[in-house]
Amino acid sequence: xxxxxxxxxxxxxxxxxxxxxxxxxxxxxxxxxxxxxxxxxxxxxxxxxxxxxxxxxxxxxxxxxxxxxxxxxxxxxxxxxxxxxxxxxxxxxxxxxxxxxxxxxxxxxxxxxxxxxxxxxxxxxxxxxxxxxxxxxxxxxxxxxxxxxxxxxxxxxxxxxxxxxxxxx
Amino acid sequence: xxxxxxxxxxxxxxxxxxxxxxxxxxxxxxxxxxxxxxxxxxxxxxxxxxxxxxxxxxxxxxxxxxxxxxxxxxxxxxxxxxxxxxxxxxxxxxxxxxxxxxxxxxxxxxxxxxxxxxxxxxxxxxxxxxxxxxxxxxxxxxxxxxxxxxxxxxxxxxxxxxxxxxxxx
Numbered sequence: 380x381x382x383x384x385x386x387x388x389x390x391x392x393x394x395x396x397x398x399x400x401x402x403x404x405x406x407x408x409x410x411x412x413x414x415x416x417x418x419x420x421x422x423x424x425x426x427x428x429x430x431x432x433x434x435x436x437x438x439x440x441x442x443x444x445x446x447x448x449x450x451x452x453x454x455x456x457x458x459x460x461x462x463x464x465x466x467x468x469x470x471x472x473x474x475x476x477x478x479x480x481x482x483x484x485x486x487x488x489x490x491x492x493x494x495x496x497x498x499x500x501x502x503x504x505x506x507x508x509x510x511x512x513x514x515x516x517x518x519x520x521x522x523x524x525x526x527x528x529x530x531x532x533x534x535x536x537x538x539x540x541x542x543x544x545x546x547x548x
Numbered sequence: 549x550x551x552x553x554x555x556x557x558x559x560x561x562x563x564x565x566x567x568x569x570x571x572x573x574x575x576x577x578x579x580x581x582x583x584x585x586x587x588x589x590x591x592x593x594x595x596x597x598x599x600x601x602x603x604x605x606x607x608x609x610x611x612x613x614x615x616x617x618x619x620x621x622x623x624x625x626x627x628x629x630x631x632x633x634x635x636x637x638x639x640x641x642x643x644x645x646x647x648x649x650x651x652x653x654x655x656x657x658x659x660x661x662x663x664x665x666x667x668x669x670x671x672x673x674x675x676x677x678x679x680x681x682x683x684x685x686x687x688x689x690x691x692x693x694x695x696x697x698x699x700x701x702x703x704x705x706x707x708x709x710x711x712x713x714x715x716x717x
Contacts, residue, residue, distance in 0.1 A: 380549050380674075387678045421590070421698040490717070500714035505549075509556045510712050517686030518693075518708055525694040529590040539687055543679050545669035548659070 381446055381483040384508060388439045388516045389475040392468050394541040395432060395520055398527055398534050399461055399468075405532045413461050419526050428526045430456070432464055435519035436471040442512035443475040445491045446504055447482035550615055550652040553677060557608045557685045558644040561637050563710040564601060564689055567696055567703050568630055568637075574701045582630050588695050597695045599625070601633055604688035605640040611681035612644040614660045615673055616651035 406413040418427045426434075433456045444451035452474055458464050489504040493511070496502065502511060524539055575582040587596045595603075602625045613620035621643055627633050658673040662680070665671065671680060693708055 383674065383678055387683075391683075421694055422700070425697060490715075492717070497714055499717050501717045502712065503715055505552065506713040509552055510709065513682065514556075514560075514686065514709055517683065518690055518705070521687055521690035522694060524687075525590055525691060528594060529698070531591070536687070540679065540683055544671065544675040545666055546659075546672055548661070548668050548670045 381486040381504075381508060382478075382480040384513065385439070385443050385446070385475060385478070385483075388442065388513065389472050390541050391516060391520050392436065392439060392472050392475075394539065395435070395523060396465065396468055397538055397541075398524060398532070399465060401534050401538070402527050402532045403461060405530075409531075414459075416527065416530055416532070417459065417461060417464070419530055421522070421526060421529060425522075428523055429458055429464060431519045431523040431526065433458060433467060435516050435523065436467055438512050438515040438519070439475050440471050442508065442516075443478045446486040446489060446508065446512075447478045448485075448489065449478075550655040550673075550677060551647075551649040553682065554608070554612050554615070554644060554647070554652075557611065557682065558641055559710050560685060560689050561605065561608060561641050561644075563708065564604070564692060565634065565637055566707055566710075567693060567701070568634060570703050570707070571696050571701045572630060574699075578700075583628075585696065585699055585701070586628065586630060586633070588699055590691070590695060590698060594691075597692055598627055598633060600688045600692040600695065602627060602636060604685050604692065605636055607681050607684040607688070608644050609640050611677065611685075612647045615655040615658060615677065615681075616647045617654075617658065618647075 402416050403413055406416060417429050420427045436454065440451045440454065454467065454470065458467050486504045486508070490501040491504065491507045492501050524534060527534055571585050572582055575585060586598050589596045605623065609620045609623065623636065623639065627636050655673045655677070659670040660673065660676045661670050690708075693703060696703055
């Protein structure tokens with residue numbers, strides 16, 4: 380289940396790639412600089428679009444790493460352009476997909492330290508996945524989606540969900 | 549795992565209750581009618597705040613029901629006020645919490661029919677949880693959060709995440 384959930388979070392990053400393509404198309408058709416969308420936000424005290432994508436990437440990367448007993452690779456938050464953001468998505472997806480199902484053995488009981496945990500506290504693997512990784516990945520990808528949606532980019536719910544494993548009834 | 553994930557989605561609805569309290573406080577302090585926030589949206593072709601909460605409730609209710617082999621109770625989307633929305637959250641939480649861990653036996657293999665599935669298609673339990681219930685619950689609660697945030701309500705990431713099971717290191 381750990382592997383399936385992390386792979387689905389990774390798929391959400393692939394979905395973000397589709398939204399970026401639509402954002403770029405929107406900017407071109409309206410003749411404005413895509414950089415405007417990259418720095419857009421929904422409130423003055425909220426982090427901008429680029430940060431939302433970086434943060435979603437970080438939670439996918441951290442989840443794949445800590446739950447498989449690895450330290451996450453360092454990915455500095457230095458992206459500013461859509462091209463750099465696509466590269467950030469790609470390297471995150473590559474890392475997350477390098478972690479195989481068997482690597483998550485014992486994930487449920489792994490103890491994860493977080494910088495904003497109360498002093499002397501950790502979070503245990505299953506709680507980390509359910510209460511931290513998944514909510515943060517979805518929070519940040521949805522916020523990225525909301526910023527684009529608010530700015531008129533033509534994305535809809537099926538772009539959000541991405542591919543679904545429908546099976547014959 | 550099914551039970552833990554659905555219970556966490558249910559907790560997200562409790563978190564929405566906290567955001568409603570803060571939204572009400574914000575409206576009172578700025579002396580505007582809370583109904584303005586209930587009908588707010590981020591784009592003219594997006595559904596309003598009330599719908600976002602109704603839809604999050606529906607996916608929690610449907611997930612708890614179909615994955616435990618029950619038909620979901622009917623909850624008509626007739627709420628317009630914050631009081632009615634709190635009642636919708638409460639009845640959804642009550643139903644979802646009535647489904648016990650053992651009721652999810654066999655959930656992974658259950659076949660779920662969805663109105664927007666391609667003709668002749670179903671989705672199987674684990675995919676339904678990971679690709680449909682969780683993404684839709686988080687999509688709609690985050691969109692509700694984003695609408696409030698955009699309108700100046702004083703909510704932050706910890707209000708989004710809600711209680712975390714920190715353990716002694």
